[in-house]
Amino acid sequence: MKRAYNFNPGPAALPLEVLEQAKEELVEYGGKGMSLMEMSHRSKPVERMMEETRQLLAELLGLPQGYQALFMGGGASTQFALIPMNFLAADRVGHYVLSGSFSDKAYQEAVTVGEANVIASGKADKWRKLPDVGELQVDATAAYVHLTTNNTIEGTQFRELPDVGDAPLFGDMTSDMLSRKQDWTKFGFMYAGAQKNLGPAGVTVAIVREDMLHVSSERAIPTILKYATFASNESLYNTPPVHSIYMMKLVLEWTKRQGGVAEMERRAALRTGMLYETIDASGGFYNGFADKEARSRMNVTWRMQDEAIEKRFVQEALQNGFEGLAGHRSVGGLRASAYNAVPVEACEALVQFMRDYQRRNG
Numbered sequence: 001m002k003r004a005y006n007f008n009p010g011p012a013a014l015p016l017e018v019l020e021q022a023k024e025e026l027v028e029y030g031g032k033g034m035s036l037m038e039m040s041h042r043s044k045p046v047e048r049m050m051e052e053t054r055q056l057l058a059e060l061l062g063l064p065q066g067y068q069a070l071f072m073g074g075g076a077s078t079q080f081a082l083i084p085m086n087f088l089a090a091d092r093v094g095h096y097v098l099s100g101s102f103s104d105k106a107y108q109e110a111v112t113v114g115e116a117n118v119i120a121s122g123k124a125d126k127w128r129k130l131p132d133v134g135e136l137q138v139d140a141t142a143a144y145v146h147l148t149t150n151n152t153i154e155g156t157q158f159r160e161l162p163d164v165g166d167a168p169l170f171g172d173m174t175s176d177m178l179s180r181k182q183d184w185t186k187f188g189f190m191y192a193g194a195q196k197n198l199g200p201a202g203v204t205v206a207i208v209r210e211d212m213l214h215v216s217s218e219r220a221i222p223t224i225l226k227y228a229t230f231a232s233n234e235s236l237y238n239t240p241p242v243h244s245i246y247m248m249k250l251v252l253e254w255t256k257r258q259g260g261v262a263e264m265e266r267r268a269a270l271r272t273g274m275l276y277e278t279i280d281a282s283g284g285f286y287n288g289f290a291d292k293e294a295r296s297r298m299n300v301t302w303r304m305q306d307e308a309i310e311k312r313f314v315q316e317a318l319q320n321g322f323e324g325l326a327g328h329r330s331v332g333g334l335r336a337s338a339y340n341a342v343p344v345e346a347c348e349a350l351v352q353f354m355r356d357y358q359r360r361n362g
């Protein structure tokens with residue numbers, strides 16, 4: 001099999017080594033005469049696997065004491081709703097920084113639950129720029145400030161975190177968790193759907209600072225939708241997405257073998273650096289979508305002269321083994337999502353293809 005150059009935005013590339021290992025262990029796990037998927041989630045092998053995954057995640061991220069990682073279902077979108085349900089009391093307000101369509105969705109979900117407002121927005125700039133978060137007006141009654149650290153669709157990323165005073169900062173890190181060092185102490189809560197850097201779809205990691213578990217929205221919410229339920233039951237209150245968690249464990253082990261988050265950060269700069277250089281050196285044949293200062297190290301977005309040439313680019317790229325390069329329908333153009341498992345060589349090959357395409361069509 002020739003592996004595709006996989007630039008899918010999520011679900012996204014997984015390391016080949018991880019897939020091979022999963023294949024090896026698919027039919028029988030730990031000499032038990034059955035696969036992991038056939039075991040009770042209350043069995044020792046599953047409990048151990050979950051505990052090891054939790055520890056490895058904390059170790060790789062460098063989580064300080066007092067933070068707990070929960071494994072949940074429902075994708076990051078479910079977190080948009082669970083956050084206000086759990087943390088937004090009737091006499092408080094949830095502040096939202098809008099930097100892309102996913103942050104807008106998070107906000108739209110919050111207003112169905114309680115009072116939420118927008119304290120900074122890049123919508124007027126069509127999300128090309130990050131909103132100015134230099135002097136945020138954070139209310140004394142703020143339950144939290146919600147921020148999307150990397151905007152997957154638009155290809156922008158916050159490199160610096162805003163000062164939110166005493167309010168807890170909440171981060172949607174779906175598309176950049178595990179790709180760079182982060183000052184976790186600034187966050188009261190952060191979450192990521194696994195399907196970018198962490199593993200396959202099906203599990204969502206929610207990391208909660210333990211004091212936040214005592215914050216109550218005083219809303220009558222079902223037990224299964226409470227973070228405290230997951231925290232006090234080690235994410236085993238009900239049947240967790242065992243196979244997805246197991247795959248995440250393999251991805252985390254691979255990440256550690258590669259050199260951890262520092263190495264992931266170095267590779268991300270290298271991968272996206274060469275793509276941005278190619279765009280900038282093209283004399284306007286390729287036009288970066290995101291403002292230069294806001295550029296993401298995960299998702300590189302660009303436009304071309306017209307839609308017809310963009311379509312042809314995607315088609316020809318596909319014929320040459322490059323998958324997933326069409327931009328999101330809301331932005332158009334092209335997008336190369338280069339998450340942790342995308343080899344640097346895939347970006348080198350894409351650079352060659354882009355230069356060659358320009359030579360033939362420029």
Ligand SMILES: Cc1ncc(COP(=O)(O)O)c(C=O)c1O
Pocket residue numbers: 010074075076077078102148150151152153172173174175193
């Ligand atoms: C930043 C961000 N937030 C939220 C989501 C939604 O995730 P899910 O599809 O897991 O609900 C995505 C999906 O790509 C995302 O990139």
